[in-house]
Amino acid sequence: MNTAQLLALDRIVLVLVAALWLGAGVGTVMAGRDRHTRLIALGLTLAALAATGLRVGLAVALSRSGWWFAADKLVLALPLVGVPALVAAVAALPRLFRPSPSPATAAPTLTAGYGALGGVVAALTVSHPVPPVLSGVLVALVAVGATITWRLLGAASRTGDAKTGDGTVARGRWSTTAGIAVLCAALVWAGLSAWSSRIPATLDLGAHHRGTDIQPATATSAVTDLRGPATGAKVRRFTLTAKPATVTLASGRRVEAWTFDGTVPGPTIRVRQGELVEVRLRNAMPDIGVTLHWHGYDVPVGEDGVAGVTQDAVKPGGEFVYRFLAEDPGSYWYHSHDLSDPAVRMGLYGMLVVDPAAKGASTSPTAASPGFPSGASDTSGGPAGSGSSTGTGAKVSDHTVSTHVLGGIQTVAVDDEGPVDGLARLRVTPGTPVRLRVTATDNVRRTLGLSGTPYRIAAVDGRDLSRPGEIGDRRVQLAAGGRYDLTFTMPAAPVLLSVDGRSDLGLLVTPGSGTAPAPAAGPLLDIATYDSDDHAKPGGSGRPDRFDRFDREVTWILDRGLAMLDGIPTLAHTVNGEVWPRITTPVLREGELVKITVANRSGDVHPIHPHGHHVRVLSRNGVPATGELWMDTFDVGPGEVWEVALRADNPGIWMSHCHDLGHAALGMTFHFAYEGVTTPYDAGHASGNNPE
Numbered sequence: 114m115n116t117a118q119l120l121a122l123d124r125i126v127l128v129l130v131a132a133l134w135l136g137a138g139v140g141t142v143m144a145g146r147d148r149h150t151r152l153i154a155l156g157l158t159l160a161a162l163a164a165t166g167l168r169v170g171l172a173v174a175l176s177r178s179g180w181w182f183a184a185d186k187l188v189l190a191l192p193l194v195g196v197p198a199l200v201a202a203v204a205a206l207p208r209l210f211r212p213s214p215s216p217a218t219a220a221p222t223l224t225a226g227y228g229a230l231g232g233v234v235a236a237l238t239v240s241h242p243v244p245p246v247l248s249g250v251l252v253a254l255v256a257v258g259a260t261i262t263w264r265l266l267g268a269a270s271r272t273g274d275a276k277t278g279d280g281t282v283a284r285g286r287w288s289t290t291a292g293i294a295v296l297c298a299a300l301v302w303a304g305l306s307a308w309s310s311r312i313p314a315t316l317d318l319g320a321h322h323r324g325t326d327i328q329p330a331t332a333t334s335a336v337t338d339l340r341g342p343a344t345g346a347k348v349r350r351f352t353l354t355a356k357p358a359t360v361t362l363a364s365g366r367r368v369e370a371w372t373f374d375g376t377v378p379g380p381t382i383r384v385r386q387g388e389l390v391e392v393r394l395r396n397a398m399p400d401i402g403v404t405l406h407w408h409g410y411d412v413p414v415g416e417d418g419v420a421g422v423t424q425d426a427v428k429p430g431g432e433f434v435y436r437f438l439a440e441d442p443g444s445y446w447y448h449s450h451d452l453s454d455p456a457v458r459m460g461l462y463g464m465l466v467v468d469p470a471a472k473g474a475s476t477s478p479t480a481a482s483p484g485f486p487s488g489a490s491d492t493s494g495g496p497a498g499s500g501s502s503t504g505t506g507a508k509v510s511d512h513t514v515s516t517h518v519l520g521g522i523q524t525v526a527v528d529d530e531g532p533v534d535g536l537a538r539l540r541v542t543p544g545t546p547v548r549l550r551v552t553a554t555d556n557v558r559r560t561l562g563l564s565g566t567p568y569r570i571a572a573v574d575g576r577d578l579s580r581p582g583e584i585g586d587r588r589v590q591l592a593a594g595g596r597y598d599l600t601f602t603m604p605a606a607p608v609l610l611s612v613d614g615r616s617d618l619g620l621l622v623t624p625g626s627g628t629a630p631a632p633a634a635g636p637l638l639d640i641a642t643y644d645s646d647d648h649a650k651p652g653g654s655g656r657p658d659r660f661d662r663f664d665r666e667v668t669w670i671l672d673r674g675l676a677m678l679d680g681i682p683t684l685a686h687t688v689n690g691e692v693w694p695r696i697t698t699p700v701l702r703e704g705e706l707v708k709i710t711v712a713n714r715s716g717d718v719h720p721i722h723p724h725g726h727h728v729r730v731l732s733r734n735g736v737p738a739t740g741e742l743w744m745d746t747f748d749v750g751p752g753e754v755w756e757v758a759l760r761a762d763n764p765g766i767w768m769s770h771c772h773d774l775g776h777a778a779l780g781m782t783f784h785f786a787y788e789g790v791t792t793p794y795d796a797g798h799a800s801g802n803n804p805e
């Protein structure tokens with residue numbers, strides 16, 4: 114069983130354990146009645162013991178995948194049920210083999226039931242690291258419940274005996290009072306934490322530099338100083354206007370959308386390496402703020418487009434000009450980053466492509482990249498896509514392909530052709546090299562398959578792989594927010610890029626005739642071990658980085674649980690047991706090499722997206738990654754552990770969040786900062802900015 118399956122099984126067994134112990138407890142109270150009831154109580158107690166043992170076994174197995182998967186169980190949940198369970202096994206169980214046990218026999222059994230219930234509460238509220246106060250409250254509640262039960266059952270055992278005695282009654286009152294006191298304390302504590310979790314009217318995400326151990330000598334700079342260059346050799350100017358529009362899908366269905374320039378996706382921004390990109394954003398939406406975030410393009414922080422962190426949201430009627438030098442060829446996308454979840458879902462996004470500077474150049478350090486044709490394009494100024502040429506002169510058929518659920522309808526869009534709720538088509542002459550820059554723009558990952566010809570993933574998240582192998586009928590999973598550049602040479606028969614295994618959704622690349630092949634149905638490819646292991650090759654950007662000595666280590670434990678989100682108890686998505694904005698912010702020093710470990714204790718998929726940086730994938734589930742895998746959005750599945758390296762080479766205050774934007778809105782939003790970087794912007798309630 115893998116970690117995710119162990120976690121899922123544990124979630125079932127934990128409820129079973131509670132039900133069995135409580136059932137056994139009630140059965141034992143009544144066991145004096147007749148033999149039948151006593152045998153039921155006996156059976157339930159044995160079953161409860163077995164289930165508890167199973168949970169212990171599961172926790173031990175989980176701890177082998179990482180202490181963070183098991184700590185809460187081994188230090189809190191299991192002792193809560195295990196200690197009374199042992200007492201029950203020793204003291205109560207033997208009495209159930211003899212007729213007429215007294216009701217008091219049930220006390221340890223019921224206590225195990227309370228402990229198991231505490232375990233259910235712990236599973237809902239406790240992540241990693243285990244919080245001491247909450248744990249203390251749980252232990253106290255179980256202890257008080259146990260005390261009351263002992264008193265009551267002790268008294269009940271003496272019922273024939275009319276004199277219950279003042280002492281017993283007094284002690285009973287005392288434990289009831291204690292119980293009420295603990296309950297009240299727990300409620301007050303819950304109330305206080307709800308109150309303190311409210312997002313304040315003003316929230317300064319640059320406040321990390323105060324009250325820390327940073328020397329006063331550290332020069333500070335504001336995100337507003339860290340902007341793109343004002344001038345450049347060649348400036349490419351674009352204007353994007355956010356406005357509501359009715360978008361017509363290929364089938365004729367119409368969808369109300371929020372758009373850039375009236376289309377979904379917005380116009381593709383396609384530039385050449387070395388050009389200065391200048392994008393003027395205008396907001397013509399009636400009532401929402403808008404920004405532009407360059408997803409995966411590592412811009413200077415002042416251009417990152419996060420409302421409340423790097424700028425104020427552009428209000429209706431307002432505008433903002435973004436400038437950055439297009440130095441890194443590859444596939445990227447842009448989207449609004451104020452209330453991102455509804456904004457992106459409704460359509461406020463588009464594609465960004467940076468073509469390599471010169472003919473013969475490649476997005477890869479090796480021009481003759483076998484992933485083949487990064488190709489130098491000749492599309493500047495023209496419509497996006499379609500005509501690129503490789504260094505050898507062959508025209509590359511080069512296109513953006515994005516998937517999106519618009520108005521509840523799954524669509525695919527190729528270049529600026531508009532959304533197709535079915536199979537988009539592209540005509541390509543046999544023998545032509547083809548590059549499809551696929552972007553998943555929804556909150557969930559997409560499974561892609563290409564059938565009809567062998568293909569490769571030439572680039573991931575805008576970075577070329579070193580020696581990507583041929584992918585036969587295997588399918589690939591693309592993280593929400595991630596990009597894969599798929600390459601192949603056009604055969605004489607149609608090629609099908611299928612989305613989620615469907616034959617009626619995706620892109621049919623056709624030479625003009627022939628029938629579509631069936632969707633690829635092979636096993637899933639593991640992106641972390643897909644690229645070749647080529648040790649001779651230097652780091653992706655030419656830096657001989659070594660990834661075995663780190664200046665700093667950061668751990669992000671992802672989980673799902675009850676948490677106070679802006680004053681409201683919420684089944685939230687947590688990081689290190691906390692939710693936005695209380696997740697601890699790592700403060701980096703420029704130049705550091707940081708190792709980030711991300712472990713997912715939840716049953717959900719979390720595509721983690723650190724802004725402003727690509728991370729080098731080191732390992733996934735303990736298996737070292739091969740080749741040259743750099744990502745800006747890595748998909749951490751249930752029970753998975755990813756280790757990545759981040760070079761702190763882009764000073765700023767950087768959002769970092771799950772790119773299931775619904776999860777980000779439910780707490781899984783955090784950030785990391787650089788020493789001495791401040792922001793004049795405000796993410797509090799009164800600011801009108803909503804970073805997520």
Ligand code: C2O
Nearest residue numbers: 406408594722768
């Ligand atoms: Cu595409 Cu902060 O995200």
Ligand code: CU
Nearest residue numbers: 719771773776
């Ligand atoms: Cu998530």
